Structure formats: C-alpha cells, structure tokens
Amino acid sequence: MNERMRDYINKISTFWNGRTKSQKMMMIGSFLLFIIIVSVASFFATRTNFVPLYSNLSPQETGQIKATLDERGIESEITDNGTTIKVPEQVVDTLKVELAAEGIPNSGNIDYSFFGENAGFGMTDNEFNVLKLEAMQTELANLIKEIDGIEDAKVMINLPQPSVFVSDQEEEASASIVLKTKPGYKFNEQQIKSLYHLVSKSVPNLPTENIVIMNQFFEYFDLKNKENFSTTTTFATQHEIKKQIERDIQRQVQQMLGTMMGQDKVVVSVTADIDFTQENRKENLVTPVDEENKEGIAVSVQRITETFSGKGAQPGGVNGTGENEIPNYQSINEEANGDYERIEETINNEVNRIKKEIIESPYKIRDLGIQVMVEPPNPKNPNSLPQQTVEDITKILGTIVRTSIDKKVGEQLTDEDINNRVVVSVQPFNGKIKFDEQKPTIPMWVYIGGGVLLAIIIGLLILLLRLRRQKDEEEFADFIEQPAAPNIPDINEEIETEASLRRKQLEKLAKEKPDEFAKLLRTWLAED
Secondary structure, X not given: OHHHHHHHHHHHHHHHHOOOHHHHHHHHHHHHHHHHHHHHHHHHHHOOOEEEEEEOOOHHHHHXXXXXXXXXXXXXXXXXOOOEEEEEHHHHHHHHHHHHHOOOOOOOEEOOHHHHHOOOOOOOHHHHHHHXXXXXXXXXXXXXXXXXXXXXXXXXXXXXXXXXXXXXXXXXXXXXXXXXXXXXXXXXXXXXHHHXXXXXXXXXXXXXXXXXXXXXXXXXXXXXXXXXXXXXXXXXXXXXXXXXXXXXXXXXXXXXXXXXXXXXXXEEEEEEEEEOOOOEEEXXXXXXXXXXXXXXXXXXXXXXXXXXXXXXXXXXXXXXXXXXXXOOOOOEEEEEEEEEEEEEEEEEEEOEEEEEEEEOOOOXXXXXXXXXXXXXXXXXXXXXXXXXXXXXXXXXXXXXXXHHOOHHHHOOOOHHHHHHOEEEEEOOOOOOOOOOOOOOOOOHHHHXXXXXXXXXXXXXXXXXXXXXXXXXXXXXXXXXXXXXOOOOOOOOOOOOOHHHHHHHHHHHHHHHOHHHHHHHHHXXXXXX
C-alpha cells in the first residue's frame, strides 16, 4: 500500500515538474476559480433571505405569531418597532395559508412594500396603483394555489377610490375569485373559512361579506357564519333564506346535469317565490277510542234492577165525579194483582283527549322556476345535441319543481304548468373561463451556474488533452533521440540506412510498448 502511494506521489511530482510555469499558473487558476464558483453558489443556495410575512400588527399579535413560529422551529425577525414580522422567503407562502387557517392575524395585513421599492422614478400615482393592484391579485392567486385541492386561481379585486373629504365614511373593497379545483376534491368548512380569512386579510378593508368564491364548475363556496343571519331587519333575513334555497337547488341541478353533460357544458339559474307566513295554533281534540263503533273504553259500569209482584186495589171510581178527583182518571176501588220491573244502567266511557300545539314552517316554496343553458357537444352545431336528451333534462327539472313546491300548491299544478316553469336552452358558450397551463420554471441563476461549470469542465478537459498529447510527443522524441547501441555489421548483412533503422525502432516500440505506439499513430493520423 505504501509503495503504491509512493508511486502515485512520484507520478504526480513528475507530472507537475514536467509542466511549464504558464501551465502551472493556468491549472492553479482553474482550480481556484472552480472553488470560488462552488463557494458562491453554495452561499446563495444556503443563505436565508428574510421577507415580510405580515405588517401593521399589534404587539400582542406579533408576540402570538412569534410564539407560533418558534413552536414550529421557523426562524423569524421582528422589525418596524414590533409591527412587522419577517420569515425565510421559501416558507412565506406556506405560512400565510397555514396561519390564515388558524385565524391569524386579526389586525394585520399581508405586506406589499416591495412594490414601492421596485417602482421606477417618475411613476405617477395612477400607474403605481395599477401596478399595486395587479401585484396584489397575482400574489393572492399564488397564495391560494398553495391550498390543497386548488390547482390554479384567478383573482379580481375592486378597491374603493379614496375620498377627498375626511368626514366621508370609508368604502369597503370587494373581491371575486375563480378557482380551478382538482376533480372530486371536497373542501371542508375549515378550509373554506381559512380561504375567506386569507383573502380578507390580504386586501385592506375587505370584509368576508364582500368576497365571492366559485370554482370552474360554477359551484360557490359560502362561508357559514352565524352572524350572516343576525340582521336587524326581517327583509334581510328573508332575502338571505330565499338566496340559500335558490343556491341549494341550483347546485343540486348543476352537479347532476354536469355529471351527465360535463361540468363546463351546463349553466343553471333558479328563481323561487317563498311564502314566509308562519302559523302557530293550539288544538284540543276529543275522539272516541273505537273509531269504527264510535265508542270509548268503559271505565266504570253501574246497573240497577228492581222487580215487584203482589196484590193491590183494582182501579175504580167514577171518572171525574169526586170533588178532588182528576177528570178521565179511573179511581181505585178494590185490590188487584200487579207486577213491577225497573232496570237502570250507567256506563262511564273514557275518550281520547288530544292537545296539539302546531307551529307551521316559517317558509314554503310557493313557486319555482329553473332555467338551464346547455352547450351541445359540437358548439358550432346545435343539432349535435339529440332532442331526446333535451326532453330528458326537461322531465328531470319538472320532477324537481313538483317535489320542491309546497304540496298544497303542487297538487293544483298540471303537467303543462310544470313545463312552463322549466326552460332548457341549447346554445354555444362564448364566456368560458380559461386557465393558463403553468409550466415549471427553473431559476435563471441555475442556468448561469450550470453554464459556468460546463465551461470550466470543458476547459479542464481541453487542457488535460493538450498536456497528455504534449507528454506523448515528448516521450516519443526522447525515445527517438536515444543513441543506438554500437553494432558491428556482419559481412553478410546489408548496410542499414536511416529509414530501415527507424522502421526497426518502430517495430521494437510496437512490441515492447504497444500503447505508446498506438498513441503515436493516432497523433500522426490527427496531424495528417
């Protein structure tokens, strides 16, 4: 092992001593350049770049977020007198989504200060506001795409114009978002809540009531908030109930027809007439236990039977002749036989006594209309959708209308009345929302670093090839310049010329060192 190491050291020493000064300087410079490039690339790759996570925070929320980040083992910095918190750039988007799911923060906003730093000199306020709005929409869309189940997002934000009067009430912003969700993915209530919270805190003065979120299948994601129904007026409550009923039926029809025709091939609209009359009444009913015989249950029974048999005076006298006699009544003059019988029966029956306190439903669907637009398989040819399919859709919608309307009203509707409440329109869609297919991008510094490394590798290979070729030429020249051993020619041998001597030397080189001979031939062929 030691001998092999000494051989390697001797070869390296021989190779290094055989190089010229310029070659040594070139090799040392290439090695140092390679080390510098690797060190710089490692520095930028491992350097932690802190960017603002939230700004305009209260001290309490800054401490809460700081404690949350420390529990997760994430480095953070607090600046601007405790109102701004910074985190590493590679985790900022993920943290915004995760903290929004936990309802953090309550008072702060997402920081957009870097747009001011990148604004060009001489930019007007209008141009800056346009750039800022576009940046907010793009940044918010990127944040939303970090949520599970969302592939892409388009955001439209409407910011109110600042008022010139101090006394004017500040107007609220609004936002509309269209999501491209994964097929079959179901969002839970917590995800929807975090999405609304993220959007609300990303835009100044944007309450959750002014946010509308839907996906590419025209399905709305509503925030379930108890405060939505605690309005001060009856009209607002009734209007909210009406919208909820229409929305539920619309989603049901959209999902069913979308499965049959394709989610992007169907658009559904539902209009409902709701009766909000509420009835409270009490009923005290008495009904027999036996409905067939109209009898109750005998609770107690009393029967009395009296009989008499004996002799008594016979009726007699003159009709109406006595002073105190009753006219036309025969008086009794003598005894006679008589029988007497009396039967009395008393039965106490128990009946059903029913007391009802009835509170009718606070609303009833009095009328319902469903309008459906269907795009044919070939948008340019409306006849590509069979008429039988249109009739099937009409029947399905008619069944939904009949079963949704209040029973008392629905029984009075004929099939013609039901069909008049259903409209199916077949036409192409010209307003479809299209998402740009995003391709994974590689940072520019990766291309630059790769190109520099490739150039260094190519330069080192060329240098090594040149050094190897020069070494082979020097070895061959040394071999050629070696003096030939004195040889006394035989009388019978021919006198050797310079050409024959070189031929023998080449033959000897080919036998003893075939590798060197092959390299020499390749060198000659390359020169030719």
